[in-house]
Amino acid sequence: MEPQKEARTPGDPVARPSGSSRSQTPNDEERREGDTAPAEASLGAEALWELPVEPAERRPECSRCSRPQKVCLCPFLPLHPLHISTHLYIIQHPAEENKVLRTVPLLTACLPQDKCKVKIGRRFSEERDPELSTVCRKSDTLILYPGAEAANLEEFILDSPIYPSTIIIIDGTWSQAKDIFYKNSLFRLPKQVQLKTSISSQYVIRTQPTNRCLSTLECAAAALSILEKNNYIQETLLRPLQALCSFQLQHGAQIRLSKEHLLKNGLYPKPMPKNKRKLRKMELLMNSVKI
Numbered sequence: 442m443e444p445q446k447e448a449r450t451p452g453d454p455v456a457r458p459s460g461s462s463r464s465q466t467p468n469d470e471e472r473r474e475g476d477t478a479p480a481e482a483s484l485g486a487e488a489l490w491e492l493p494v495e496p497a498e499r500r501p502e503c504s505r506c507s508r509p510q511k512v513c514l515c516p517f518l519p520l521h522p523l524h525i526s527t528h529l530y531i532i533q534h535p536a537e538e539n540k541v542l543r544t545v546p547l548l549t550a551c552l553p554q555d556k557c558k559v560k561i562g563r564r565f566s567e568e569r570d571p572e573l574s575t576v577c578r579k580s581d582t583l584i585l586y587p588g589a590e591a592a593n594l595e596e597f598i599l600d601s602p603i604y605p606s607t608i609i610i611i612d613g614t615w616s617q618a619k620d621i622f623y624k625n626s627l628f629r630l631p632k633q634v635q636l637k638t639s640i641s642s643q644y645v646i647r648t649q650p651t652n653r654c655l656s657t658l659e660c661a662a663a664a665l666s667i668l669e670k671n672n673y674i675q676e677t678l679l680r681p682l683q684a685l686c687s688f689q690l691q692h693g694a695q696i697r698l699s700k701e702h703l704l705k706n707g708l709y710p711k712p713m714p715k716n717k718r719k720l721r722k723m724e725l726l727m728n729s730v731k732i
């Protein structure tokens with residue numbers, strides 16, 4: 442769980458249609474992907490002065506997968522959006538929207554627009570978002586958030602008299618997701634479910650707290666394949682993530698081992714925290730106790 446800088450101050454939730462473009466700067470993209478260093482950087486001030494004035498170059502972005510065109514992942518996306526009957530709501534923490542390596546644009550590119558909605562914000566209420574409020578009050582809506590109260594999704598659908606029509610997933614770091622879940626009473630209205638899965642995350646280029654933590658795309662892929670009773674959905678949704686990871690690894694990204702793995706193998710690179718609560722969390726991770 443890494444502390445994240447807030448990209449924005451808390452504001453009204455913003456609804457964003459799936460597949461819309463991002464507000465990310467091209468410089469961030471270049472820095473993170475290690476693609477090019479601008480040639481001007483090595484020139485002196487005088488040489489810069491002599492250069493013809495050109496408008497700042499923006500890296501063209503693919504309108505479907507939101508990746509820079511040079512590293513477009515569309516060949517790994519299904520030709521047409523997947524047919525699903527479940528409605529998916531992604532509640533995205535504002536800081537997540539500006540991350541370079543995000544999985545939600547890949548998810549929205551694979552799903553029909555009317556079945557996958559992304560809501561950005563930290564605070565949601567009846568007044569601010571009546572649509573979301575209605576969704577949360579419906580008896581066939583689920584929220585994917587792990588915990589003692591959460592039912593195993595696979596078992597839940599076997600016993601439930603009402604088949605779920607909608608699932609809500611929170612997109613953010615673990616602490617951001619926790620903040621969103623506990624500070625918005627709306628999200629405690631739907632039935633809380635979790636994935637009991639033995640698979641490890643394939644999203645190896647971003648540090649996850651434990652080996653079993655999945656990215657938002659992986660959670661959505663697993664949940665939708667269970668709800669739709671169709672494993673092809675999971676395979677199809679994971680394909681662009683695998684391509685993204687292998688591309689990043691080929692271009693110098695390092696496999697980020699989970700904090701759990703680093704701690705258990707004595708490889709954790711930072712000093713242990715002095716704060717007792719944080720230290721206790723680390724010990725729990727080392728002993729593989731669910732946090």
Ligand SMILES: [Zn+2]
Nearest residue numbers: 503506513515
């Ligand atoms: Zn693309």
